[in-house]
Amino acid sequence: MKVDFTHVNNKRRKILNAIIRSSFEAIDPYESVLNSIEIEGDWLLICGNKYNLQQLHRIFLTGLGKAVVPMAAGVVEKLGGRIHSGIIISKHQIKEWDIPNNIKLLIGSHPIPSKQSITSAKELINFVEKTNASDLIINLISGGGSALVSQPITPITIEDLGIFTKLLLESGAKIQEINTIRKHIDEIKGGGLAKKAGSTPMESLIISDVLGDDISMIASGPTSADHTTFNNAWEIIEKYGIEGKIPESIVQTLTDGVKGKIDETLKTGDEILKSKHNHVICSLSEGIKSAQKTARSLGFKTQVISSCVVGEAREVGKVFGTILKSIVTTDLVLPRPCIIIAGGETTVTVTGKGKGGRNQEIAFGAMTTIQGVEDCAVIALATDGEDGPTDAAGAIVTGSTLSEAETLGLNPDLYGSKNDTYAFFDQLNCLIRTGSTGTNVNDLFFLLAF
Numbered sequence: 001m002k003v004d005f006t007h008v009n010n011k012r013r014k015i016l017n018a019i020i021r022s023s024f025e026a027i028d029p030y031e032s033v034l035n036s037i038e039i040e041g042d043w044l045l046i047c048g049n050k051y052n053l054q055q056l057h058r059i060f061l062t063g064l065g066k067a068v069v070p071m072a073a074g075v076v077e078k079l080g081g082r083i084h085s086g087i088i089i090s091k092h093q094i095k096e097w098d099i100p101n102n103i104k105l106l107i108g109s110h111p112i113p114s115k116q117s118i119t120s121a122k123e124l125i126n127f128v129e130k131t132n133a134s135d136l137i138i139n140l141i142s143g144g145g146s147a148l149v150s151q152p153i154t155p156i157t158i159e160d161l162g163i164f165t166k167l168l169l170e171s172g173a174k175i176q177e178i179n180t181i182r183k184h185i186d187e188i189k190g191g192g193l194a195k196k197a198g199s200t201p202m203e204s205l206i207i208s209d210v211l212g213d214d215i216s217m218i219a220s221g222p223t224s225a226d227h228t229t230f231n232n233a234w235e236i237i238e239k240y241g242i243e244g245k246i247p248e249s250i251v252q253t254l255t256d257g258v259k260g261k262i263d264e265t266l267k268t269g270d271e272i273l274k275s276k277h278n279h280v281i282c283s284l285s286e287g288i289k290s291a292q293k294t295a296r297s298l299g300f301k302t303q304v305i306s307s308c309v310v311g312e313a314r315e316v317g318k319v320f321g322t323i324l325k326s327i328v329t330t331d332l333v334l335p336r337p338c339i340i341i342a343g344g345e346t347t348v349t350v351t352g353k354g355k356g357g358r359n360q361e362i363a364f365g366a367m368t369t370i371q372g373v374e375d376c377a378v379i380a381l382a383t384d385g386e387d388g389p390t391d392a393a394g395a396i397v398t399g400s401t402l403s404e405a406e407t408l409g410l411n412p413d414l415y416g417s418k419n420d421t422y423a424f425f426d427q428l429n430c431l432i433r434t435g436s437t438g439t440n441v442n443d444l445f446f447l448l449a450f
Helices: 010-026 029-034 068-082 115-129 158-171 175-183 192-197 230-239 248-258 271-275 284-297 313-330 358-369 401-407 412-417 421-427
Strands: 037-040 043-046 049-052 059-064 083-090 103-107 136-141 202-207 276-282 301-309 338-344 376-382 394-398 443-449
Touching: 010 284, 010 376, 010 443, 029 068, 029 202, 029 276, 037 068, 059 068, 059 115, 068 083, 068 103, 068 136, 083 115, 103 115, 115 158, 115 192, 158 175, 158 248, 175 230, 192 271, 230 248, 271 276, 284 301, 284 338, 284 443, 313 338, 313 358, 313 376, 313 443, 358 376, 358 394, 358 401, 358 412, 358 421, 358 443, 412 421
Parallel strands: 059 083, 059 136, 083 103, 136 202, 202 276, 301 338
Antiparallel strands: 037 043, 043 049, 338 443, 376 394, 376 443
């Protein structure tokens, strides 16, 4: 993967490309699956769990999420004709991956679920319900699955779900909070897919896009026990003060759940879980470690400060800018050349009607803080290549970005008040465009002092 950093000179561009490319190679979903499956004689080994191929009736492949296509290609590479059939749901049809005809590829919607998401959920449910205890389901899960596959509890409509999801995303709620609610208004989440599969053994290979790799939160935990409750879900609604804004069908569902009129999500100890195994095979930490190794090989002093960065995106950007300014002006943190590496998932409380994403907001926050500081850069990018509802993965800013904006007559306060960071950075050639990467493990942040 190559990113054209037009905002920096050619030598530094090559350095940045090498560091970022190494991160993405380490979080490659295809390779992660290949490393998780082995065949030894008559035995199939999946993350250490053994199945006798002679005793298995059929092997099925299912999956959901932004990384599911290359993940599925990895399973096909290992098992080939041993796969009876399958169904996977992705955001994109990635042409470079060859998926055989017996595996059906459906396309869902993200970040707002649509009728496509419901159609995909119905087909997936119907598929797993036709399996039995003599079969094996290899199930693939990655980030984005919550929106791509959705079966809202009656009487919730897809229109209600869309309104609700947009409201939550714009409220500044953390992904764990959003997924807690999703699990209690959707039949497939919170262990729902495991329930639908009944007694069929299921091995779920998971690429984590959730801080701390909590499997019950990744794609809203379709195959795992859920530790949250209807009460927790309603408390989040109250926390963000949106009780009077959400559709009545969702209010009814959650309040019925609180009153015990609707069954809780799948809990630890349930008989269903005895035949279900979940394995996190790739996460953000691998990408961070690889970036650090590459940066050191290029002569940079390095420091990883966190893989769990959270908070309001623009404020996080200001903190990043302050750290970088301290490095450049005092050398107290690290001697130059150096790179600070971090990862995480911030949030944006949307107050304007502009276009952008959390990583562009981080870069926007850092821009003012590092104004006038020479030989530095802040990079924030989404590992799936899609920052918010944009075609950019994120943005890069340097100590001259703000002055360049002023030269072009761009008013940062105006763009910032509208949450219109995409239009602002697009005019400055600061956007980072990678295209869809086929993976999804949160966001990466790089603070560089050359």
